[in-house]
Amino acid sequence: MKYADEFRDKEIALGLAKAIRSEADSQRPYRFMEFCGGHTHAISRYGLEDMLPKNVRMIHGPGCPVCVLPAGRIDMAIRLAERPEVILCIYGDLMRVPGSQGASLLKAKARGGDIRMVYSTVDAIRIAEQNLEREVVFFAIGFETTTPPTAVVIRLAEKKRLGNFTVFCNHVLTPPAMQNILESPDIRNIGRVEIDGFVGPAHVSIVIGTEPYEFCAEEFGRPVVISGFEPLDMMQAILMLVRQVNEHRHQVENQYSRAVTREGNLRAKEEVSDILEPRDQFEWRGLGLVPYSGLKLKRTYARFDAEIRFGMNELRVADNPACECGMILRGVKKPVDCKLFGTVCMPETPMGSCMVSCEGACAAHWTYGRFRDHQQRRAS
Structure with a gap:
């Protein structure tokens, strides 16, 4: 296949749905967690859940890096942006993420904070070069997908000898979060989260490869299938998971072989490991403190670490008790x-x-799934 439309072929999708229905044992549940926000949107956008039998359930996991950032880290960024000498560079979707007590970076900007939206890490470097009298901080966020650009920009800042550029590092790692979910299936006062397999993330896996997920299969007996984003990718990945469960197999399989290898992007991984290292623990919204799940700058690059330069203290604040995001x-x-x-x-x-x-x-779900809910209510 060469073009995106080929991965959205209706007849092939119906054929895959038919295969899933015929091979899924009606006497047992199949509970698969997708670990990527892109997968979550594909499921809702293309109505894939409607094509699955009722006993095959997709569970949304912590696959959105903006979503898993705890309110305390947003509060830390707001305090940083309130400093008159600081220009805070961020990606646009961080603007409205709630901190504590309804605070946000958008409101901080309205109060006079110099917060600028950028499209790439290099944009932040340009702003630092143009404002040598100010402190420019890049709010680094994301899974393994966006970590290499942060490593590259730190190396670039070193090469340019920029003394006014730092990074507020909030990068998180996927495999430790998967391990946390498998090790802590019981949720107090709510119940147990049963997972029979994972749809592995696509962009993350392009960088890190399939090898880091092998512990899921070896230690926890859960299959993982790395999947692309298109509807045929997702349906094929779900069929592969159903077959593994039926055959009592637990392996890491790669549906997205056109982009993902076992080793991943060796150059990108080397660049990251040269500049960043795991934190002892990092807080995730919904998961709490997860060991070795976040990254920080190595001591060699401490002069580019905003948390060190500005003496930022770690903040842990409670989420809005009415919000079920966690x-x-x-x-x-x-x-x-x-x-x-x-x-x-x-x-x-x-x-x-x-x-x-x-x-x-x-x-x-607001963009796509709520219309299905409305139709189902009318039908009932």
Whole structure:
């Protein structure tokens, strides 16, 4: 296949759906967690859940890097932006992510904070070069996909001898989060999150490869299938998971072989490992403190670390108690289980990060899934 339309062929999709229905044992459940916001949107956008038998259930995981960032880290960025000497460079979807007590970077900008949206890390370097009298901080965020550009920009800042450029590092790692979910399936007062397999992330896997997921199969007996983003990718990956469960296999399989290898992007991984290293622990919204799941700058590059330069203290604050974003990221609840969804919480007035980010489960369900809910209610 060469073109995107070929991965959206209706007849092939129906054929895959038929195969899933025929091979899925009606006497048992199949519970698969997708670990990528792009997959969550593909499922909602193309109505893939409607094509699956009722006993094959997709569970939304913490696959949105903006969503999993805890409110305390947003508060830390807001305090940084309030400093008169600082220009804070961020990606646009961070602007409206709620901090504590309804605070956000958008509101901080309205109060006079110099917060500038950028499209790449290099944009932040240009701003630093143009404002040598100011401190320019890049708010680095994302899974392994966006980590290499952060490593590259730190090396570039070193090469240019920029003394006014630092990075507020909030990069997180996928495999430790998967391990956390498998090790802690019981949620107090809510129940148990049962997972029979994972749809592995696409862009992340292009960078790190398939090897880092092998612990899921070897230690926890859960199959992982790396999948592309198109509807045929997703349907084929689900069929591959169904077959593994039926055959009592637990392996890492690569559906997205046109882009992903076992080793991943060796150059990108080398660049990251030269400049960044794991933190002892990092807080995730919905998961709490997860060991070795976040990255920080190595001591050699400490002069580019905003947390060190500005003496930033780690903040841990409670989420809005009415918002179920944490439980949605954990796979315990769905967007419609939150009483704020579609009432006070909408894309124009988000109460939680899952509605803010374009990769969030609530945003996906608002854009696509709520119409299906309406049709189902009318049918019943």
